[in-house]
Every structure is written in C-alpha cells, then in structure tokens.
Amino acid sequence: MARSLTIPALLFCTTVLPSQDILAIKGGTVRLDPLTILEKATILIKDGRIEKIGKDLEIPWNAKVLDASGKYVMPAWILAQGSGGLDRENENMPVTPYLSVLDSLDPVSLYFETARRAGFGVLHITPGNNCAIGGQGMVLKPYGKTPEQMALLERAGMKISLQAGSGGRTKHLATILKAFEGALLAKQDFDRRKKEFEEEKKNGATTKTEWEEVFDPLQQPLLDLLDGKITGFVYIPSAADVPAAIKLCRKYRFPAVFILGNDCYKAADLLAPFVRKRKIPLILDWQIERIETDPVTGKKKIVCPPKVFADKGLEFCLTTASVSGRFRSSPSLAYVLPQWQIGAAVRGGVPFEEALAAFTTRPASVLGLGDRVGKIAPGFDAYIQVLSAAPLEPESVVEYLILEGKQVYDRSKDPRVKYLTGRKTTANDEGNH
Amino acid sequence: MIHSKIPLVLSILLAPAFLHGQTSPLLLRGARVFTGEGPFREGLSILVDGGKIRAVGKDLPAPKGARILDLEGTWITPGLIDGNTSLGLPSPHENEESSEVTPQIKVSEGLDLGSADFRFALHGGVTTACVSPGGKNVFGGLDVLVKTAGGPEGARIFKDAVGLRITLGTMPGMGNLAFRGGRSDSMYFRRPTTRMGTIWEIRRAFYEAQKNRESFTGKEPDRATRVLLAALDHKIMVRMTARSDADLRTALRLAREFKLRLVLDEAVDAYYLCDVLAAAGFPVIAAPPSVPQAGDQATPHLDTIALLAKAGVKVALQTGQGLGAQALIREAAFAVRGGLPRTKALEAVTSVAAEVLGVEDRVGRLAKGLDADIVVWSAPPLRLGSRPLRIYIEGNLVHSEASGGGSGR
Numbered sequence: 045m046a047r048s049l050t051i052p053a054l055l056f057c058t059t060v061l062p063s064q065d066i067l068a069i070k071g072g073t074v075r076l077d078p079l080t081i082l083e084k085a086t087i088l089i090k091d092g093r094i095e096k097i098g099k100d101l102e103i104p105w106n107a108k109v110l111d112a113s114g115k116y117v118m119p120a121w122i123l124a125q126g127s128g129g130l131d132r133e134n135e136n137m138p139v140t141p142y143l144s145v146l147d148s149l150d151p152v153s154l155y156f157e158t159a160r161r162a163g164f165g166v167l168h169i170t171p172g173n174n175c176a177i178g179g180q181g182m183v184l185k186p187y188g189k190t191p192e193q194m195a196l197l198e199r200a201g202m203k204i205s206l207q208a209g210s211g212g213r214t215k216h217l218a219t220i221l222k223a224f225e226g227a228l229l230a231k232q233d234f235d236r237r238k239k240e241f242e243e244e245k246k247n248g249a250t251t252k253t254e255w256e257e258v259f260d261p262l263q264q265p266l267l268d269l270l271d272g273k274i275t276g277f278v279y280i281p282s283a284a285d286v287p288a289a290i291k292l293c294r295k296y297r298f299p300a301v302f303i304l305g306n307d308c309y310k311a312a313d314l315l316a317p318f319v320r321k322r323k324i325p326l327i328l329d330w331q332i333e334r335i336e337t338d339p340v341t342g343k344k345k346i347v348c349p350p351k352v353f354a355d356k357g358l359e360f361c362l363t364t365a366s367v368s369g370r371f372r373s374s375p376s377l378a379y380v381l382p383q384w385q386i387g388a389a390v391r392g393g394v395p396f397e398e399a400l401a402a403f404t405t406r407p408a409s410v411l412g413l414g415d416r417v418g419k420i421a422p423g424f425d426a427y428i429q430v431l432s433a434a435p436l437e438p439e440s441v442v443e444y445l446i447l448e449g450k451q452v453y454d455r456s457k458d459p460r461v462k463y464l465t466g467r468k469t470t471a472n473d474e475g476n477h
Numbered sequence: 478m479i480h481s482k483i484p485l486v487l488s489i490l491l492a493p494a495f496l497h498g499q500t501s502p503l504l505l506r507g508a509r510v511f512t513g514e515g516p517f518r519e520g521l522s523i524l525v526d527g528g529k530i531r532a533v534g535k536d537l538p539a540p541k542g543a544r545i546l547d548l549e550g551t552w553i554t555p556g557l558i559d560g561n562t563s564l565g566l567p568s569p570h571e572n573e574e575s576s577e578v579t580p581q582i583k584v585s586e587g588l589d590l591g592s593a594d595f596r597f598a599l600h601g602g603v604t605t606a607c608v609s610p611g612g613k614n615v616f617g618g619l620d621v622l623v624k625t626a627g628g629p630e631g632a633r634i635f636k637d638a639v640g641l642r643i644t645l646g647t648m649p650g651m652g653n654l655a656f657r658g659g660r661s662d663s664m665y666f667r668r669p670t671t672r673m674g675t676i677w678e679i680r681r682a683f684y685e686a687q688k689n690r691e692s693f694t695g696k697e698p699d700r701a702t703r704v705l706l707a708a709l710d711h712k713i714m715v716r717m718t719a720r721s722d723a724d725l726r727t728a729l730r731l732a733r734e735f736k737l738r739l740v741l742d743e744a745v746d747a748y749y750l751c752d753v754l755a756a757a758g759f760p761v762i763a764a765p766p767s768v769p770q771a772g773d774q775a776t777p778h779l780d781t782i783a784l785l786a787k788a789g790v791k792v793a794l795q796t797g798q799g800l801g802a803q804a805l806i807r808e809a810a811f812a813v814r815g816g817l818p819r820t821k822a823l824e825a826v827t828s829v830a831a832e833v834l835g836v837e838d839r840v841g842r843l844a845k846g847l848d849a850d851i852v853v854w855s856a857p858p859l860r861l862g863s864r865p866l867r868i869y870i871e872g873n874l875v876h877s878e879a880s881g882g883g884s885g886r
Contacts, residue, residue, distance in 0.1 A: 335597070344593040346600065375801020376767040378811060387807075387861025396862065436861040438810035438819070465780045465816075468749050 066090050067449050068103045072112030072430065077119070077419040078400040087117065089426040092449035096422060110444065110451070116434050119418055120165025120427040120445060121382045124327040124361035124407035125181075125277060125303055128155035133172025135179075138209070139223045141265040143179030145169050146198055149191040155366060156186035156194075157460070160453040162364070162381050163442040165427035166196060166417055168407070170203040173279050176219045178203035180265060181277065183411050185427075187452045200411065201275040201301070202265060204292075206285040217288055224296060227266040234259050269298050277327075279303045286311035290318050300324050301410055306331045309349035316356045325410040326353060326360040328402075330379055332388040348392025350402070361410060362389060362402040383435045390436065400435075502526040503872065504539045508548035508853065513555050513828035513842030516820055517857070523553070525849040528871035533843050551866060552857055554823060555843050556604025556850030558830035559805050560762035561716075561742060561795035563608065564594040564625070569799025570611025570648075573618070577649060577669065578682050580708070581700040582618035584610045585637045590623065598796075599625040599876055601804030602858065602865045604850040605635075605831075605840050609642050609742075611798060612718050615649045615669065615678040617642035619704065620716065622836060624850075627870035636836055640714030640740065641704060645724040646773040649675045676727060683709060683735050711738045714835060716762070718742040720775040722749045729757065740833055743797070745775035751788035760791035760833040763825075765802035767811040782825070783816035792821075793830035810859045819859055 067089040074085040074097065086103065088096045103109060127133045130148045149169065159167060164186055171178030181200045188194035208216040234257070244250040259267070268274045276298045280289045282305050293300050302319065306329035319326060328350055336347045353360050365379035378384040382403045389399040408418030417427045426449040433440040445453035455461055506522035512533060522537040523530060539545050563569045565588045573579050588608060598606055603625055610617035619638040627633070650670045669675045686705035689698045698706070707713045719728040720743050729750075732739045739757075741747070743764040747754060754761065763782050764771060771777050785792045794809055796802040803811070809822040817825075831841025840848050849872040856863035868876040 344597075346597065376765075376803050377769050378767045378803050378807065384807075384861055390862030391864045438813035438822075438859045438861065441814065461779065464776075464778045467751065467784060 066104055066107035067110065067426070067446070067451075068101075068107045069110045069112050069117055069428065069430065069446070070103065072115045072117035073434075074420060075116070075118040075400075076421060077405060078397040084113070085117075087420060087426075087428070089428075089446070089449045092426055094420060094422055094424050094426050097420060110430070110446075112430050115443065116431040116440070117420070118429060118431065118435070119404045119420055120429045120447065121163050121403045122166040122407040122411070122418055123159075123164055123168060123403075124325075124363060124410055125168050125170055125301075126363060126366055127170055127172045128159075128366035129153040129167075129169060129186075130171075134174040135171075138176045138219050140171075140175055140179050141177045141202060141223070141269070142262045143171065144182065144199065145171060145179065146182050146191050146195070149182070149184075149194070151189055151191060151194060158380060159186035160445050161442060161455075161458065161461075163429040163431070163445060164382070165429070165445065165447055166408070166411070166413070168200055168411055170201070170277055172203075173205040173207045173281070174209075175203075176205060176216060177223055177266070178205060180274070183413070185447050187447055196413065197411070199274065201277045202269045203279070204276050205279040205281075206288055207279060207281045213285070213288065217292075220292065223266060224270060227263040228270065230260055230263050231267055270296055272297075272299055275299045275301055277301045277303055279305070280308055281305040282307050283310035286314055290314070293318075293322065293324070301327060303327045304349075305329055306334055306349060307336075309347065309352040312352050312356055312358075316358060319358065325406070326358060327407075327410070328353070328360050328362055330363050330365045330385065332362070332385055332392060348389065348394070350389045350399070351393040354394050354398060359406060360402055361407045362386070362399065383431075383440060387436050396436070502531065502540050502543040504537065504543050504545045505548055505553065505851065505853075506537070506545065508551045508553040510553045510843065511555075511820075511823055511827075511858075512844065513831075514820075514824060517552060523843055523849075523851065525851070525869070525872045528849055528873075530843055530845060530847050530849050532845055548853055552854040552863075553843070554602070554852050554854065554858055555827045555841055556848075556852055556868065556870065557602045557805050557826045558793070558834065558841055559598065559603050559606040559796055559826070560793040560830050560833065561609050561797055562594075562598070562606045563611070563798040564598055564606050565589045565592040565608060565623075566611075568611070570613050572611040572613040574613060577614050577678055578616045578701070579610075579614055579618050580616040580641055580682070580704040582610065583621065583638060584608055584618055585621035585623075585634055588621065588623070588634075590633055595623075595625040598805070599868060600865065601806055602852045602854070602868065603805050604852070604868065604870050605836075607639065607795075607834055609640075609716065609798070612642070612644035612648045613651070615644060615675050616682060616705075617644060620714075622834060624870050626868075626875040627873045635839065638704075638713060639834060639836075640716045641708045642716050642718070642742075643679060644718040645672070645675060645727055646718070646720055647672055648718075648772060649678075672724075676731070679731060680734075708737070709735060714738075714740050716740045716742045720745045720764070720771050721773040722746040722775070724773060725750055729753065729759075732757070732759070742795075743771070743775075745771040745773075745777050745781070747790075748778050748781045748784050751784050751790060754785065755789040760793065760829075761785055762793045762795050762830075762833060763812075765795065765797050765800055765808040765811075766815055767808055768797070768800045768802055778815075780815040780817075782812040783818075783821075786817055786821045786825070791829055791833055792825050793833045794825045806858055806863075807861070810861065813859055822859060 069087040071084055074082045085099055086101045168183050170181030183197040183200045184194040238255055241255050269276055278289050278300050334347045337344050364385055386399040390396050405418040408414045416425050428446040429442050430444040431440050432443050443455045503525040509517040509519050510521040511517050520535050524532040524537050573582050607620050607622050609620045620640040622636040622639050624633040669678050686702045689702045708715045715737050717728045717739050719725045739759045741761045744761045745764050782792055796805050809826050813822045828841040831837040840850055851869040852865050853867040854863050855866050866878045
C-alpha cells in the first residue's frame with residue numbers, strides 16, 4: 045500500500061521541482077521591463093512572488109539558488125491570443141457563446157511543451173476563427189496536469205470572428221446580429237415575465253411565492269458581453285472587414301480587443317481614430333514580414349504591418365505561429381519563437397523596446413493582468429525566463445522557465461532537445477525514425 | 478561624316494564603364510569587416526574600382542578622385558551566396574517531365590531574371606544564388622549561378638551549367654504512378670516509381686554514357702551523354718540530393734561505383750554520417766535548419782550543420798526549393814542557435830559556399846581581384862534585428878535603405 049503511494053509521489057518529483065518557499069536567481073543581466081536593465085542582479089522569489097531585486101541582496105540560507113551569471117533574465121513571454129493546445133478549435137455551429145476552451149484543453153498537447161521551450165509563461169487560448177461567436181477563452185500557464193491547474197483566468201473573454209463562411213460577409217454579420225438581438229429580446233421577455241409575476245404575486249393572482257425561472261444559460265454569456273462584464277475578442281480577417289467590426293462595436297458598445305488578420309494594416313487609417321477613442325487594444329498576426337502583391341500591376345513588396353501601426357502611434361501585441369492547431373504546417377520554426385518574431389519587427393523598423401513590450405507588458409494589460417505578470421518587479425508573480433544570451437543574439441535559447449516561482453523547464457533535461465542533438469552513428473540508435 | 482560617328486564610337490567604348498555606374502574608385506572604411514574567413518576585424522578599408530575589389534587592408538590611402546564612404550557603426554560582409562534556390566522559376570520544382578533523365582536541360586533557359594524573387598533575396602543580403610532544376614526528375618538538369626541584381630539581365634548569369642542535379646529518394650517516383658485503373662504500359666506510366674527504380678535510372682544513364690564513349694565511332698555523342706561524361710570526368714559539379722540516412726548511404730555507394738565527386742544536397746540526416754562524409758571529402762549544401770519537416774522520412778536535427786562543420790565537412794547553406802525557409806542569413810543564424818560558431822555560419826554563406834560551387838575566384842570573399850559584391854549591415858549580420866543598409870554588386874550600389882528600402886522596411 046505504502047509502495048503504491050510512493051510511486052506517484054516520485055513521478056511527481058521528477059517532473060516538478062519540490063515546491064520551494066524561496067528561490068534566488070543570482071547574478072544575471074536582468075531586464076526588469078522593456079525599458080530597464082540591471083546588470084549582475086539577484087531576484088528573490090518567495091511563495092511564487094517576486095520579493096526583492098537588487099545587486100547585493102543577501103540570499104537567505106534556505107533559498108534554492110539558480111545561478112544565472114552570464115545569462116539574461118527577463119519576464120516570460122505572454123501570448124495575447126492563440127488557439128493552440130485544443131482538441132478542436134471550433135464547434136461546427138456558428139453561434140456557441142456557451143462553450144469554453146476549458147472543456148477542450150489538452151494539457152499534454154505538444155503545443156504547451158513547445159510554448160515552455162520558447163519561454164512563454166502566459167497564454168491566452170481562445171476558440172478558433174471558424175465560428176461567428178466561438179465561445180469563451182481562458183488565460184493559462186503552459187504547465188499543469190489539468191486545465192484548472194493551468195488556469196490564471198478560467199473565463200477570459202468572448203471570441204467573435206468576422207471570418208465569413210460559405211454565405212459571405214452579409215450572412216455572417218446577420219448571424220452575429222441575430223445572436224445579439226436574440227439574447228437581448230430573450231432578456232426583455234424574461235424581465236417582462238418576471239415583472240408580471242411580481243405584479244400577480246402582489247395582486248394575489250398566483251399561488252407561487254418565488255420566481256423560479258433562471259435566464260437561459262446558453263444565452264447568458266452573450267448578455268454578459270453586451271452588459272460589458274466580459275471582453276469581446278473580435279477577429280478581423282482582412283482590411284475589408286474592418287468597417288463591419290467598427291459598426292458592431294459602435295452599436296453594441298461592449299469592451300473589445302481587435303485581433304487583426306495580416307492585411308488589416310491597409311485599413312490602419314480607418315482603425316486608428318476609432319481604436320484610439322475607444323481604447324481598443326490590437327493583437328497582430330504572426331506574419332511580420334508580409335509579401336504584398338499589387339492586384340493590378342502584380343508588383344510585389346515586403347510590408348511590416350507592426351511598423352505601419354507603430355507609425356500611427358498605435359499600441360499592439362505581437363503573436364507567434366503555433367506548432368499545433370491552425371498553423372500545423374508552420375514552415376519555419378523561427379515563427380514559433382518570440383525572440384525571432386521580435387527580430388523581424390526590429391528589422392522592419394519597430395523599436396526594440398516596443399517589440400519587447402508587445403510580448404510582455406502589453407498583452408499582460410490587455411488580459412487584465414498588468415499588475416501581476418509581464419515585468420520583474422516586487423509584488424509581481426514570478427513568471428521569469430533565463431536565456432543563454434540577450435534575446436536577439438542567434439545563440440540565445442531559453443535555458444530555464446520559472447512559473448509562479450517554480451522551475452518548470454530546464455533545457456539541459458529537455459528530452460526532445462536531447463533527441464534532436466548530438467552525434468548518432470546509425471538510424472537504429474533511435475529506433476523507428 | 479566620319480566625325481559625326483566619333484561620339485557614337487566613344488559611347489560604345491565607354492558603355493561598360495557607364496553600365497558599372499562607377500567612374501571613380503570607391504573606398505569603404507570605418508566598418509567592422511568580415512572578409513570571408515575569421516572573425517570581424519576593425520580598421521579594414523576596402524577599395525573598389527571597375528566592379529572589382531582592388532585592395533583590402535588597414536589604412537588604405539584613397540586614390541585621387543576616389544569617393545570615400547565612412548561606415549562607422551556598421552558591419553561589412555561579402556555578398557551572401559545561396560547554395561540552392563528556385564528563384565525566378567515558375568514553380569519550386571521546375572522539371573521537364575517528358576523524361577526522367579534530362580541531364581542536358583539547362584535551368585537558365587527557363588529563368589525569369591525580372592522576377593521579384595531576386596529582389597527579395599537581395600534585400601536579405603544575397604548577391605549570388607544557385608538556381609537549380611527541380612527534384613522531380615532523376616537527372617533534373619544543369620544548375621546556373623546568377624547575381625541577384627546589377628547590370629543588364631544577360632550579364633547577371635555568371636556561370637551557367639555549374640552543376641548537374643541528381644535526386645535520390647521518393648520524389649522522382651512520385652509523379653509517375655498511373656492514374657486510377659491505368660495500365661502499366663500507358664503513356665502516363667513512366668519509370669521509376671520506386672526508390673530502387675530511381676537508383677537504377679542513375680546507373681543506366683551512367684553505364685550508357687560510358688558505353689557511348691567507348692564505342693565512339695567518330696560521331697559526336699548527343700548532348701545528354703556529353704553532360705553525363707563531364708560529370709563522370711569531374712568537369713562539372715555533381716549535386717546529389719539525398720535527405721534520409723538510407724539515401725545518403727546510397728549516394729556514397731554510387732560515388733564509389735562511378736568514382737563521382739559529389740556535392741550532397743539537403744543531406745538532412747547527415748548527422749549520422751559526419752565522419753564518413755569528412756573522410757570522403759564530399760561537401761554538403763545543407764537544408765535550411767529552421768525548417769522542421771523534410772521529405773523521405775528524414776528527421777531534421779537542431780545541430781546537424783554544427784556537427785558537420787566540427788567533423789571537418791565543408792558546409793554551405795541553402796534556402797532550398799519551396800521549403801518555406803527564412804532569408805539565408807537567418808538560416809545561418811538558426812544554425813548558430815544549433816551550435817555552429819558564428820564565424821563558421823558566415824563562412825557557410827560566403828567563402829565556403831563559393832568553394833563548394835567552384836567560383837571562389839569570383840565571389841565569396843573580400844579580397845583583391847574578386848567581384849565587388851559587398852553588404853553593409855545595420856548590426857552584426859547574424860543578430861536577429863540586423864538588416865542590409867547598402868548592397869553593392871560588382872561595384873554598383875543595387876540596394877540602399879534610403880532609396881530602395883521603402884514600403885515600411
């Protein structure tokens with residue numbers, strides 16, 4: 045009996061470092077936030093929170109020490125939005141506001157393993173783009189055995205997609221409007237009947253003492269959105285869909301975040317005044333170097349959409365391609381790595397600090413976690429990555445990832461890295477290759 | 478009458494100078510310079526005249542009338558060389574599929590030098606690209622080396638028929654299966670259809686070429702035979718595409734059998750064979766390291782290029798054909814991520830690439846007498862945010878950030 049208990053316990057120990065009260069990350073070059081660097085600094089983490097940062101901090105005797113000298117320590121990356129790690133991204137119905145990715149999440153998906161290797165600490169996973177109203181997303185860390193263990197926010201927002209299906213744009217918009225109006229009408233009807241019941245009760249026309257009906261739970265999430273209780277993450281596939289998105293937000297006035305498809309920069313002039321006035325954050329597509337073909341002349345040019353938005357003074361989050369799900373056929377591994385995405389933005393003319401913010405502080409505040417993650421500062425949760433070199437150096441890889449003070453990734457023990465490196469003499473060394 | 482012709486004659490005589498665009502010598506100084514080998518060095522100046530590099534050295538004096546360009550805070554490399562591409566071709570794998578053995582076909586005949594492909598490669602710092610026929614034929618045909626810009630289009634082809642493309646593995650057999658219910662003797666049913674059939678086609682072609690030489694009766698052999706004989710006689714490069722471990726071993730077997738001097742192309746599984754390849758002295762034009770998938774069940778590893786270089790194999794790099802690779806310099810950077818030293822990575826896309834392609838007397842280094850193909854970078858070129866500020870091909874400024882950048886770059 046005792047033995048059967050120790051085996052799971054041992055397994056647990058090999059995958060998770062024993063939870064330590066105090067962790068000290070010692071001697072690294074620390075980037076606290078996009079603008080501040082501290083050389084040879086030490087970070088003290090207690091119970092998953094950052095307690096102190098400084099040059100000559102006294103390290104408590106009982107602290108676990110992670111030597112980061114010669115390495116580059118910075119906040120773990122944050123993905124503003126993605127649809128990886130799901131069993132399937134979308135249900136095959138157009139309006140499913142009652143669904144939550146919590147029920148579809150696969151904690152052992154390769155996606156989360158890849159995310160840890162790339163240095164992601166926080167991911168916002170939403171339903172995909174195939175449903176008009178896809179359901180609710182969640183904010184999670186790429187670590188844990190169940191969706192609940194992974195969750196930072198179990199209910200993060202409602203995914204709305206303007207990607208038209210076979211019926212074209214008009215039908216697609218009508219579907220969304222019908223869903224919104226339907227929910228509002230149902231609520232009106234519900235309120236009217238409730239009011240009538242109260243009056244009947246007062247007049248003694250009913251024997252019931254309590255109003256027993258609850259509002260349709262399938263519609264409730266839509267009402268929460270329209271009441272401004274949750275945020276709508278609106279996917280706008282192309283520049284041509286920008287007017288519809290603006291119209292939708294004007295009419296229903298829900299708090300919105302725009303997820304922009306890769307040619308939406310063409311509508312930047314139209315977007316700029318509206319998103320500025322309504323303080324709508326932007327999340328950009330992973331294609332940072334886009335080859336644009338002129339439809340008339342056929343002439344091709346390279347465009348960097350983040351640079352277009354930066355020039356307009358708009359703030360944005362950057363994203364990466366995903367190894368699973370929508371971008372299963374991602375051509376190059378580079379597009380999965382935030383460091384390489386930042387490099388592309390910098391080449392395109394976006395200031396380095398701006399590009400860093402687009403993967404750290406900015407998504408943190410878009411997700412409502414601006415005072416918890418995205419920076420290394422006292423009181424913040426310890427979501428930290430240790431890189432072998434500064435993020436834009438080609439040698440730079442994530443050596444350690446620390447989430448809530450717990451070391452969850454160590455490259456030197458990464459089995460996949462081990463499998464894909466080192467000398468082999470025959471194919472049979474690896475069995476079936 | 479005679480006098481009126483003088484300006485015309487003069488202008489014809491002067492035309493090459495005008496085409497080169499530089500009537501006066503140019504001195505580049507102040508930048509950190511990678512000459513094609515060793516680390517970046519400070520204090521080196523480069524003197525360019527007549528499309529060639531005239532001198533590289535410390536504190537070069539500026540000749541009379543020379544323009545001087547101070548490039549403090551920048552990094553200079555030779556123009557990059559991409560070892561295998563499909564730039565300017567209508568499809569990634571461009572093959573004449575009327576036969577599976579087309580050694581005589583020149584890819585240069587089907588090349589669109591006006592294609593935007595070349596411009597994008599140039600903007601990534603590539604000044605020389607090897608364009609190769611596709612891998613859907615056993616013998617695909619002859620490669621061509623082109624400059625990505627500068628000069629009239631004909632002048633950009635600087636070495637035609639540089640190598641013969643041979644492809645192993647399943648790709649040459651893929652398009653050859655008969656349609657549903659088709660008969661094996663129908664016109665839609667070519668051979669080979671298997672990996673072993675592919676190898677047999679290689680053997681047969683070489684055997685027959687040798688036989689034709691031996692039974693030579695005063696009649697000139699046909700062009701295909703002449704190309705095959707040139708390959709057997711080591712007169713042109715034999716580029717053999719082999720991805721998996723099994724195909725690489727087959728390539729080595731064929732090399733022994735026909736005494737071929739191979740250049741291995743893609744060689745995804747080469748980490749199994751580092752020492753063997755080093756001992757054979759066969760160079761590798763490696764597949765782009767950031768591409769996670771490869772054909773023929775090969776398994777791309779993170780450190781293949783680093784291991785090959787360490788074992789002493791000459792490794793050049795390629796962005797490849799339809800593989801979805803990044804720009805060449807970033808593929809070199811990805812090889813650095815996999816453990817390749819920076820200097821080796823830069824050599825792989827400059828001097829070593831030139832040696833592998835047999836054009837080290839023209840390009841690949843910054844040295845006296847070589848083409849003035851020069852890239853000036855905004856940061857160390859392998860750093861992820863680095864981009865070319867100015868690019869010269871044969872002394873012509875063909876890209877500069879101020880004029881040619883534009884469009885949000």
